[in-house]
Structures are given as structure tokens and as C-alpha cells.
Amino acid sequence: MRTKMAMDSSSPHCPDAAASGWRAWLSGQRSRLLFVAFFALFLVYGSFRQRYIWGVDSFGYFQLGKLFSEGRGFLPLPYASPHATALVPWGFTLVPGTEHARPDYPPxxxxxxxxxxxxxxxxxxxxxxxxxxxxxxxxxxxxxxxxxxxxxxxxxxxxxxxxxxxxxxxxxxxxxxxxxxxxxxxxxxxxxxxxxxxxxxxxxxxxxxxxxxxxxxxxxxxxxxxxxxxxxxxxxxxxxxxxxxxxxxxxxxxxxxxxxxxxxxxxxxxxxxxxxxxxxxxxxxxxxxxxxxxxxxxxxxxxxxxxxxxxxxxxxxxxxxxxxxxxxxxxxxxxxxxxxxxxxxxxxxxxxxxxxxxxxxxxxxxxxxxxxxxxxxxxxxxxxxxQDDLWKRDIGRVNYDMVLRVEADLPPGALVGTLEHASSLALYTQLTPFVPVDPRAADLVAEALEQGRRVFLLPEPWQRENPYVASIFRRFAAREVARYDSPWHDLVLYELSRR
Structure with missing residues (x-):
């Protein structure tokens, strides 16, 4: 009798069991719908994600993440120099007495x-x-x-x-x-x-x-x-x-x-x-x-x-x-x-x-x-x-296209002085960026020219009055090589040479 009653109580014809089964089915369906909804949200975010790195912040995070994935925590320099601080893109800082830079961002x-x-x-x-x-x-x-x-x-x-x-x-x-x-x-x-x-x-x-x-x-x-x-x-x-x-x-x-x-x-x-x-x-x-x-x-x-x-x-x-x-x-x-x-x-x-x-x-x-x-x-x-900066599918594209245009105009390995584009040049081209707003930038340029390297300067329009950029223009002859209107108007590329 007890066995029969137990079987009856678990029968799908029992109202309580049927209600419980219905609730379980609804709960399962709701969970599946939520999974689909969140996965779709992930794909939507991904379709509008930043596709290219530029600037200081994103480069600092992205490059340190790449170094971590390689089992490293420091950024190696493109080459050794007594003026190497100017070779380090912003987002990293040269470790004194070494040929590598430490990150400027938390891990x-x-x-x-x-x-x-x-x-x-x-x-x-x-x-x-x-x-x-x-x-x-x-x-x-x-x-x-x-x-x-x-x-x-x-x-x-x-x-x-x-x-x-x-x-x-x-x-x-x-x-x-x-x-x-x-x-x-x-x-x-x-x-x-x-x-x-x-x-x-x-x-x-x-x-x-x-x-x-x-x-x-x-x-x-x-x-x-x-x-x-x-x-x-x-x-x-x-x-x-x-x-x-x-x-x-x-x-x-x-x-x-x-x-x-x-x-x-x-x-x-x-x-x-x-x-x-x-x-x-x-x-x-x-x-x-x-x-x-x-x-x-x-x-x-x-x-x-x-x-x-x-x-x-x-x-x-x-x-x-x-x-x-x-x-x-x-x-x-x-x-x-x-x-x-x-x-x-x-x-x-x-x-x-x-x-x-x-x-x-x-x-x-x-x-x-x-x-x-x-x-x-x-x-x-x-x-x-x-807004003009949200829900965009081409985030970072203009910066990426710009550095490829610069690369097409210059020989491989050439030094290019720029702040905002230093990260993009380092990631996407065979050029060697340096930071012209660094106090040692002019000395780095002189050293590179003495070694037979070709050196170019691509200052952001608002950086032309920077004292370190201005000292480069005073110290070296600057010949206009190309002019770009993107991502900013009146962006000029110069080749530097000794006076």
C-alpha cells in the first residue's frame, strides 16, 4: 500500500507533481532564453568593439597584456641608446640602467x-x-x-x-x-x-x-x-x-x-x-x-x-x-x-x-x-x-589607416617622432617610433642621424609649440615629406637632417 501511494504521489496525474514539473519546465526555458540573450549581448558588444589600438591608455593595457601572455612583465626597447627614454612609448617608463621599460598601469x-x-x-x-x-x-x-x-x-x-x-x-x-x-x-x-x-x-x-x-x-x-x-x-x-x-x-x-x-x-x-x-x-x-x-x-x-x-x-x-x-x-x-x-x-x-x-x-x-x-x-x-563616439564599428580604424599611410611613405626601420601615434606605429608597422615631447628626444635624433638612420617627425598640431618639439625644429633642418588630414587636420610629416 505504501509503495502504491508513493507511486501515486509521484505520478504526473498528481496535481502537486504536475505543477512542480510545469514550474521546472518554465524555469529551464527561462534559463535558456537568458543564456541566449546574454550571448547575443556579448556578440553585440563585440561587433562594436575597438578593433585597433591607439593612444596611451589602450596601448598601455593592451601591450602589458601581450607581455603577460608571453611570460614577460617588461617592454624591451627597439635598440640600446643613452637617450632611450625617448624610445619608450607613453604607457611605459624606462628602468634606469636597463634596456627595458616597466608598465605605468596596474596589472x-x-x-x-x-x-x-x-x-x-x-x-x-x-x-x-x-x-x-x-x-x-x-x-x-x-x-x-x-x-x-x-x-x-x-x-x-x-x-x-x-x-x-x-x-x-x-x-x-x-x-x-x-x-x-x-x-x-x-x-x-x-x-x-x-x-x-x-x-x-x-x-x-x-x-x-x-x-x-x-x-x-x-x-x-x-x-x-x-x-x-x-x-x-x-x-x-x-x-x-x-x-x-x-x-x-x-x-x-x-x-x-x-x-x-x-x-x-x-x-x-x-x-x-x-x-x-x-x-x-x-x-x-x-x-x-x-x-x-x-x-x-x-x-x-x-x-x-x-x-x-x-x-x-x-x-x-x-x-x-x-x-x-x-x-x-x-x-x-x-x-x-x-x-x-x-x-x-x-x-x-x-x-x-x-x-x-x-x-x-x-x-x-x-x-x-x-x-x-x-x-x-x-x-x-x-x-x-x-553621439559620435559610441555604437561605432570602426573604432580605431582611422588611426590604423593613418600609420599604414606613413609606413608606405618611409623606409623600414626609420625613426618617427610622435606621441599619439607611437603606439600604433609600434604595433602595426616596421617603423621605430620615438616620443618627441621627451627631454632627451633631440639628443636621440642627433645620435640616430650620426648612425646613418633616417629620422622623421610627425607632431600632433597642438604639440608643435611644445618646448621639446620646438627645440628639435631649432636644432635640425626639417623638410616636409607628406601632409595628412586624418585623424586631425593639417598633420605634417617632416624628415629631419643636420643643419
């Missing part, structure tokens, strides 16, 4: 790029991190709000202009946000060891992520999980400190130079105003106001979520090396913006509950709040598509 992002180099797809690393940030944000949202709200907020995050910017450019902003999200997700899932390593990785990506631990400590309790977190933070932190000491001479030096020397109260009013106004405009009032609603019911968790982005705003408002002329300067705050989305999701749920309790018609208000929450993605797409 976290290059480590991930190194994996990408090893797999043969380094420029797909940021698209993957962008997709992963959405997965992690959805995982955190599901523990706080309904499935519908979680999905809408994740969709908004996926197309938010700064998310798209960070997922398509070889920059560390989105990677710093993703690693922080990963640490928070791991800790909330009861994996403090993994959280500790991910938090330190985020600091190795962006050193200012260390400030995250200040507001995050508000949520910690005196328990075993917290102790394990701090133990693994310490172990991973010691490894990172050892790396910094070996390369830069002290555990607190990260390669960025004297950051504190770039802090100034003079820029605070302008930059703080820019960060606050651009956050309001870029995230839209919908997200900001829903986040504010969540703070009407304060808790330690919500205080942490609000304080982290505010901490970044305050810090970078003092940093004079930033800017306020382009919307994407807000990218410094990107590691804190997922917390605003978490707050906004909770605020949306609280708004619906409040309206349902006081007005009634819970279903109507649920639909209404979801409709409002569905608006930001459309605003984000509209804003992004209206």
Missing part, C-alpha cells in the same frame, strides 16, 4: 587581456566583461526584487551609454565595475574566499576600488564569513603589494605616478557639478528618483549602496587630471553605478507597494511601475546613438 586589466591574447582574442575581453556585468547584476537583483523588475533593470544597465562605452573600448572602467560586482555577488552567495580575491583583483584593475571597502564595511557582521573575507583579502593583497614593490619600489605605488599630486580643491566645484548633472542626465530621472525612494526606508545595505558612488564622485571631483567637456568623463564613476541600479530596483518595488497599500489596485500599480521602469533603455539607446 589587473592586463592580466585579463593576457588571457585574451593567449586565446587569440584580446579585443573581446571587454565585451565579455560587459556581458558578465549584466549576469552578475541580474544575480544580485534577483535576491532583492521581483523577476520582472530584475530583468528590466538589467536590460537598462546593458544599454546604458557608459556600459556600452566600457564594453567596447579597451579601457578599465567597466572591468573595474565587473570585478567589484563579482566580489559582491560571491560574498552574498556565501563565498567569502572568492569575494576576497575578486575585490583585490578589482583594486589591481583600478586602485581607487580600494575605497569600496569603506562603505561596504557597513554591511559586515562579526561572523565567520567576515573573518574569511578579511583573511583572503590580506593574502591576495600581499601578493599585489609584492608586485607593486618589485616594480615600483613600494606596496602602495601602483604605476600611476603621484596621484595625490594631481588632487586639487580648485577643480572640485566644476567637476562635482559635472558628475552630478551628468549622472542625472545619463541615468535619467527615472533611475535616480527610484533610487531616492529606496533611501526613504534606510538600512545599512542601502546606505552602502548610496555611499559607494558618492565616494567616487567626491574623490574624482578633486582629481584635476579628469575633464568635464565630454559625457564619457563620467566613466570614472562607473564602478559605483551598479549600486544605483540596485537601489532603483528596490525603490521601484517600494513605490508599487506604497501605492497599492494607499490607493489599492495592486495589479494596476505593478504594471504602471514596470512601464515606467521600461523607459530608461529607450532613453539610453537614443542618447548613445546620437
Amino acid at each position: 589587473g586589466f592586463p592580466l585579463l587581456l593576457g588571457i585574451g591574447h593567449w586565446l587569440g582574442a584580446p579585443l573581446w575581453v571587454t565585451p565579455f566583461c560587459g556581458m558578465l556585468s549584466g549576469v552578475l547584476l541580474l544575480g544580485l537583483l534577483r535576491t532583492r526584487v521581483s523577476e520582472a523588475v530584475a530583468l528590466l533593470m538589467t536590460a537598462a544597465w546593458a544599454v546604458m551609454p557608459l556600459t556600452v562605452y566600457g564594453s567596447t573600448m579597451v579601457m578599465s572602467d567597466l572591468v573595474a565595475a565587473t570585478t567589484l560586482l563579482g566580489g559582491l555577488w560571491a560574498f552574498r552567495r556565501g563565498r567569502p574566499a572568492l569575494a576576497g580575491w575578486l575585490f583585490v583583483l578589482s583594486v589591481a584593475v583600478r586602485p581607487t576600488d580600494a575605497l569600496f571597502l569603506l562603505p561596504f564595511s557597513l554591511t559586515l557582521r562579526a561572523e565567520r564569513a567576515t573573518l574569511r573575507l578579511f583573511v583572503h583579502l590580506a593574502v591576495a593583497g600581499l601578493l599585489y603589494a609584492a608586485y607593486n614593490t618589485a616594480l615600483f619600489g613600494a606596496p602602495w605605488r601602483t604605476g600611476y605616478g603621484n596621484v595625490w599630486g594631481s588632487m586639487s580643491p580648485k577643480v572640485f566645484p566644476e567637476f562635482a557639478g559635472f558628475f552630478l548633472a551628468t549622472t542625472w542626465k545619463l541615468l535619467t530621472p527615472v533611475v535616480i528618483l527610484f533610487a531616492a525612494v529606496a533611501l526613504l526606508r534606510p538600512s545599512r545595505e542601502r546606505a552602502f549602496l548610496a555611499l559607494w558612488p558618492l565616494t567616487l564622485i567626491v574623490f574624482y571631483s578633486f582629481w584635476e587630471s579628469g575633464g568635464a567637456d565630454k559625457w564619457w568623463w563620467l566613466r570614472f564613476i562607473l564602478p559605483g553605478l551598479p549600486m544605483v541600479f540596485l537601489l532603483a530596483a528596490e525603490g521601484c518595488e517600494l513605490s508599487r507597494e506604497w501605492l497599492a497599500a494607499r490607493v489599492g489596485r495592486a495589479t494596476v500599480w505593478r504594471v504602471a511601475t514596470l512601464v515606467v521602469l521600461a523607459l530608461p533603455p529607450f532613453f539610453y539607446l537614443r542618447f548613445g546613438l546620437s
